[in-house]
Amino acid sequence: DSGVTQTPKHLITATGQRVTLRCSPRSGDLSVYWYQQSLDQGLQFLIQYYNGEERAKGNILERFSAQQFPDLHSELNLSSLELGDSALYFCASSVGRAQETQYFGPGTRLLVL
């Protein structure tokens, strides 16, 4: 158990809908990273937050957004969902802004029908 929690574990929704994925980092970790894992694209970095502020941005679609709250939990919002958004979404946390070891949560499996 990495100490990172993600909810929900599974999510089934329809095209065009909006969903919110939640991540609670390990106690004391200030950085949260979001990654998408799909069969064709593999594991891809989406976005990083450090202590409430956006730190780095990767291959994140404009339909996706994220934020980190004062209690350090983070939410990833996915809107206008398409079939291709079906994937596993992982968050990872680390102690600092640029800290080597990232601890991954168990992921949220999103299925868009």
Added chain:
Amino acid sequence: QQQVKQSPQSLIVQKGGISIINCAYENTAFDYFPWYQQFPGKGPALLIAIRPDVSEKKEGRFTISFNKSAKQFSLHIMDSQPGDSATYFCAATNSGAGSYQLTFGKGTKLSVIP
């Protein structure tokens, strides 16, 4: 553009044998190279990592070999066990960019048979 290329896609090894997974990168700014292990239904977990100032790092049965001039690095699993059966991902990052965002290879599914 795939910045980290990983091979093979799948690997079957006899128990007690050596598993070797290779990765190549393009971005010369990468300066931290971790390997992650992922079991079905779980998130990736850090296995071992290396920086380019050393050519080899060993932790137990796991060894990373690093060739900076060739821009290649590999994971060797000695005395492979059925419990090592998992998907392995190599990754790389440029820590000088102020973030440890990881660029992953596509993964290698390792099966260790008794």
